[in-house]
Amino acid sequence: MKPLIYVFYEGESEQQYIDYLKSCFSDVAVIKRCSKRASTNLFADTKSRFEKDKKYRDVAEATDEIWFFFDVESKDRADEIWSERLKTINYLRKLRKKPNIRVRLLMTSGCVEYWFMLHFKDCAPPTQTDADKKKLVEDVKKIIPTYKKGDKDSIWKIAPNYPTAIKYAQKRLQSIKEIPCIEDTDERNHWLCKNCLTFSTVFEALDFLESLNSMV
Template sequence: MGRIKRKTSPAFAIVADGETEIWYLQMMQRNERRVRLTIKPELPKKKRIEDQCELVCKLAQGEYDKVFWIVDLDQIVKERREATGVKKDPMQTFIECRKRVLSSKKYSNRIRVIVNNPCLEFWFLLHFMHTSKSFDCYDQVEKELKKYIQDYNKSVGYFKKPNNDIYLKLKPRLKKAIEHSDLLGVFTPETPSKAVSEMPQFFRTEELKGLF
């Protein structure tokens, strides 16, 4: 009689231009014992949208069950502001890259593009309130968020603090954040400046179905 093979845990790659998204999801994994998966951070060496998109497509052809590309639009706005002599608008580049990976039969089942506008902290804010206000930048969101989490700061020590990490702070309000996010809808190329957080995509992915 052959040996029964143990089912392996799903493997997710997380591509983001910053580390806060990685820290947050790592803390989710640490605290949710029912979630049996492997999360591997894939921080792009180059921050340009084209380079991130190339990395996402490359990873989707490898060992991962899913590749999550988490995009903070304030970074694209920053790239647009700092670009000099660039023929193509960074926002338009992102919209085209997003369309390419989501419409491709090769990638559509393995890649998820998650947009936060302006940043991940907007997702955190939705745990406490529903708002459709379009914040211009991280600083504005942080100011509002600190009304609810006074000691918030963007550091690995804060995010991963034993017994009081960022996920534990927010977990009791997770369902409310998902509800608030749903009310805002999803990112659309026609209205790229509207407030949005697509983080519920992660919690609703097939491999985590029914756990949140």
């Protein structure tokens, strides 16, 4: 059986990247994204879907993984925000028994364009201010001149370079000396959200999909 993965996301660019992954890995995984991005609080919105929407509630026991694809920004650093997110994560995990649903946080500091840049070069620029984010968009345009947020054609030109992004994102995470651990744990993810350093954990989802490919 192919693993069933539901993906919830913040922006239109993430939506197009997910659609590329659906196409690329359709032989080894069933990837389903929510029909529209969260309008306000990504985590609260997702919890509400599984509580109130029959479409999600009825497939919870068959769901193997749930992914949150989002940016980590300075405004999200408060411990109270992480505490609320963790409540949602734990709620979702327990919707399936033995084993629980695996919840992955596909996080990128500042904006998704940093993740896109890692598809082409090893870099760790500042990502938190509006000026930082604008520069990252311009940097992506230097490589893919047609790029704009949510544009399928340009994002589908970026996405096939994901093996390079895996390598550089992993290298970046390993270079952060203060991080409590490299492995995907709640402790690590809380630390990353709180400290807002330049990083992306999207590569971990790609690593997982690649591991499924190797088993075929």
